[in-house]
Amino acid sequence: MPASGQARGAWGWHPLDSRWAQRIVDAAGVKPGELVLDVGAGLGALTAPLVRAGAKVVAVELHPGRAEKLRRRFTDAPVTVVRADAADLRLPARPFRVVSSPPYGISTALLKRLLMPGSRLVSADLVLQRQVVNRWIEHQAPGANRWSRYYDLSIGIRLPRKAFTPPPHVDSAVLHIQRR
Ligand SMILES: C[S@@+](CC[C@H](N)C(=O)[O-])C[C@H]1O[C@@H](n2cnc3c(N)ncnc32)[C@H](O)[C@@H]1O
Numbered sequence: 001m002p003a004s005g006q007a008r009g010a011w012g013w014h015p016l017d018s019r020w021a022q023r024i025v026d027a028a029g030v031k032p033g034e035l036v037l038d039v040g041a042g043l044g045a046l047t048a049p050l051v052r053a054g055a056k057v058v059a060v061e062l063h064p065g066r067a068e069k070l071r072r073r074f075t076d077a078p079v080t081v082v083r084a085d086a087a088d089l090r091l092p093a094r095p096f097r098v099v100s101s102p103p104y105g106i107s108t109a110l111l112k113r114l115l116m117p118g119s120r121l122v123s124a125d126l127v128l129q130r131q132v133v134n135r136w137i138e139h140q141a142p143g144a145n146r147w148s149r150y151y152d153l154s155i156g157i158r159l160p161r162k163a164f165t166p167p168p169h170v171d172s173a174v175l176h177i178q179r180r
Pocket of ligand 1: 043101
């Protein structure tokens with residue numbers, strides 16, 4: 001989540017513009033039938049193009065109203081909406097991808113969880129604060145000596161502030177994680 005997310009006020013957020021969401025999903029290269037987690041799914045900006053790509057989506061959203069709207073929006077689609085705290089995310093037991101614009105406040109907790117020993121993560125494309133992306137790709141992040149043996153991290157799409165409404169006060173980019 002760009003800017004300070006919930007710190008700006010209860011459940012403040014910056015949804016992604018649908019064209020940028022489509023670009024992020026296209027760049028992620030999701031294939032039909034793949035299991036994809038959209039963590040902090042909001043109202044489904046990324047969920048919708050993931051469904052169009054043929055993914056089976058687990059949309060994780062903590063806000064009760066947004067989770068309910070997601071359920072209604074994707075009733076007839078291969079989407080499972082889970083109302084849960086992304087910081088306590090239970091990882092799937094089978095291979096999965098992540099395409100997500102999560103709340104920035106939980107970036108580190110989420111990354112540590114996705115990269116923890118035993119994770120079946122295949123790839124992740126996460127919209128994060130640019131300086132957080134830089135820290136992770138430079139291996140200046142927790143556990144780097146362990147996960148860098150299994151995963152390559154790189155910077156993906158750089159997002160202009162106008163890719164969000166309202167525009168945040170910080171720069172954002174996609175952190176791409178790929179299992180070797
Ligand atoms: C930046 S918004 C992104 C929403 C959507 N992915 C988009 O791009 O438009 C992050 C979302 O995460 C949700 N959220 C905040 N804290 C969360 C948490 N701890 N666990 C799961 N979702 C959370 C917010 O309600 C919000 O919908």
